[in-house]
Amino acid sequence: MSYQTAIFDLDGTLLNTLDDLYNAVNHSLVAYDLPKRSLAEVRLFTGNGIRRLIDLSVPEGTPSHLTDQVFDEFKTYYDAHKLDTTRPYTGMAEVIDDLRAAGVACAVVSNKADFAVQGIIDHFYPGKFDYVMGERAGIRRKPNRDMIDVILRDLGRSADGMVYVGDSEVDIETAKNCGCPCLSCSWGFRDREWLVEHGATTIVDTPAQLEAKILA
Numbered sequence: 001m002s003y004q005t006a007i008f009d010l011d012g013t014l015l016n017t018l019d020d021l022y023n024a025v026n027h028s029l030v031a032y033d034l035p036k037r038s039l040a041e042v043r044l045f046t047g048n049g050i051r052r053l054i055d056l057s058v059p060e061g062t063p064s065h066l067t068d069q070v071f072d073e074f075k076t077y078y079d080a081h082k083l084d085t086t087r088p089y090t091g092m093a094e095v096i097d098d099l100r101a102a103g104v105a106c107a108v109v110s111n112k113a114d115f116a117v118q119g120i121i122d123h124f125y126p127g128k129f130d131y132v133m134g135e136r137a138g139i140r141r142k143p144n145r146d147m148i149d150v151i152l153r154d155l156g157r158s159a160d161g162m163v164y165v166g167d168s169e170v171d172i173e174t175a176k177n178c179g180c181p182c183l184s185c186s187w188g189f190r191d192r193e194w195l196v197e198h199g200a201t202t203i204v205d206t207p208a209q210l211e212a213k214i215l216a
Helices: 018-031 039-045 050-057 064-081 092-101 114-124 146-155 169-178 192-197 207-215
Strands: 005-008 105-113 131-135 162-166 182-185
Touching: 005 146, 018 039, 018 050, 018 064, 039 050, 050 064, 050 105, 064 114, 092 105, 092 207, 105 114, 105 146, 114 131, 131 146, 162 169, 162 207, 169 182, 169 192, 182 207
Parallel strands: 005 105, 005 162, 105 131, 162 182
Antiparallel strands: none
16 A cells, blocks of 8 residues: 555545535625626636635736625635535545545545535545644644644654645645645546646546555
């Protein structure tokens, strides 16, 4: 077995959350008479947390107090609608089961707010992960390694023997900052060409390929 610990990104890796994020962004923009964003724009804006998602979604030059209001509206709406269309990628639950059965500790780390991450994982992957962590006050978000260090500490693991799994350039940079390999998923919010352009070295196209790489 190559790896003892596998840490997974959430959005675009374990779950297709894009439509719910898109709907929440546009609901919040329209609530304050701001122009909507396209699905492609919202897809590109994800990866650095929901505050950054809103900062990028409001028009350039939007006053900070208005951005704050849009952000608050987004949080309220998304919390109520985060399960409307979100679905796990087919085969990922089985991959997690197989990895844990083989002795691999599995964790989730996301720049999404911790309350949302906990609720979504409890709904779609109940009891399947050894550790789940979203954005928390006082801990720097990905691509900084701080969240990963918390997970490894609490699991009693080290970065040696760890692999990071994600779907974006943020994940590639996170793995680099942790000094560990990154397995980039082509089924997420970035396509293969984008991943290659942003430094992906190992791309997997299916959950089965992902499992094989981790257990090789």
